[in-house]
Amino acid sequence: MSITTAPAPALREARVPEGGMYEGVRVLRPFPEGWEERPYEHIEVVPQTRVIGAEIRLRGGADLSRPLTPALREEINRALLEWKVLFFRGAHLTPDEQAAFGRNWGELETNPILARGAREDIVRFEKGGSARPTYENVWHTDVTFRERPALGSILQLREVPPLGGDTMWADMAAAYDNLPGEVKARIDGATAVHDFIPGFARFTEREELLGLQEQFPPVEHPVVRTHPESGRKMLFVNTSFTTHIVGMGREESDRLLSLLTRQAHVPEYQVRFSWRPGDIAFWDNRATQHYALFDYAPHRRVAERVAIVGDRPF
């Protein structure tokens, strides 16, 4: 009688489509290496996640509608560098006060494309109203098509829909930190082209685009920028405005950009904020991407933004 042995079971191939799985331990540190953490005296900082987002409560009866003392300005700036987006509940600033708050960080931008609010330097996002509809439900960094993209943006919600209308931000330092070494090596020293056309073409007339394209030629920025104040490396490409990586064929550039821009989608790098009227978010546009959820139609949502002129990324 012969004994037959069953063939060893074959394990099915653990094939994952390219870019299809990314799990496990992530490096989650809010501060750059060597950063000196100091206590705050003028504000209370309430972090909302491990790496990004903090609610700021002013101490001693301070109020954002009044001029900031140098000490208060310094602490808000330090919190911005550490937490990348700050939330101030119930600030209820007038347009002039919102602009004055922004000017503590520098000159304010005017935006040639988006609808204006009460002042030239205020952009108004109004859904369900008469303003031109634009859509911000895509991961992006503001105005990277400029030679000097905004340092930061300060957004206030004036009307909030009954449900929905949250905004999310993603930490581009965490996104960079967690890239595989071989990807970091590929993008080290690389530059990418940014252009306003892809981000705005969907809701802007051709004639207007033609008029603006000379004012805003495509610009090159490093794929990884160094934060001018914290010295930290930040991934600096986004879906709205980054068209291609310089010196790569279209297919290679598309694949790499797809991988890089997808990093904003990782939940551990994100914070989500539910607005109430008069709330303000102040984000470091050098260190983050954001996504404004559009889940509230046909209700109204009205927001006003000032943006501070930044420096040339390096």
Ligand SMILES: [Fe+2]
């Ligand atoms: Fe934006």
